[in-house]
Amino acid sequence: MSFATNRLGELPDATAPDGSEVRVLCSTSRGSLAHFTLPPHAVSRAMAHRSVEEVWYFVSGRGQMWRRWHDREEVVDVEPGVAISIPVGARFQFRSVSPEPLTAVGTTMPPWPGDGEAFAVDGIWEPTV
Structure with a gap:
């Protein structure tokens, strides 16, 4: 390791499989860090992950994040300063509701394993990306 x-x-x-732009920042054997961008007024595809969990911290724009995991479901408003978690297997979808891109820095644990990790699920909004 260096x-x-x-x-x-x-x-x-x-x-990303959800349609957002990904800029890889750093990676180690236990996790990776990336910057995600969703265009203004765009809606991601709804997804779930097979083996990774994520923590996102929003840095610009305004939007909403839908998550469903087991019997819990919620939509939360996201903007700079808001952090959210996405447990393994949770369904999620996000959308920008502002004239600027919605951006977040996200940690993936373990590091993103590649194709086949994410799979499409039914979401609550019609995707636009």
Whole structure:
């Protein structure tokens, strides 16, 4: 293991299965950190993860996050300063409700394993990305 130092790139490294732009920041053997961007007034695809859990911290824009896990379901308003968790297997979908992109920094534990990790589920909003 060595040190990693990265800067937020201007162009995305990938498109997440939910349709948001992903800029990879750093990764270790136990977790990874990425920056997610959803365009203004866009709605992500609803997803769930097979083996990873995530913690997101919103840094710009305003929006809403829907999550359902077992018998709990909620929609929360998100904006800079709000953090949310996404447990393994939780269904989630998010949308931007502002004229600026909705952006978050998210930690994935363990690191993102690749294709096949996320799978589509029914959400509460019609996706636009």
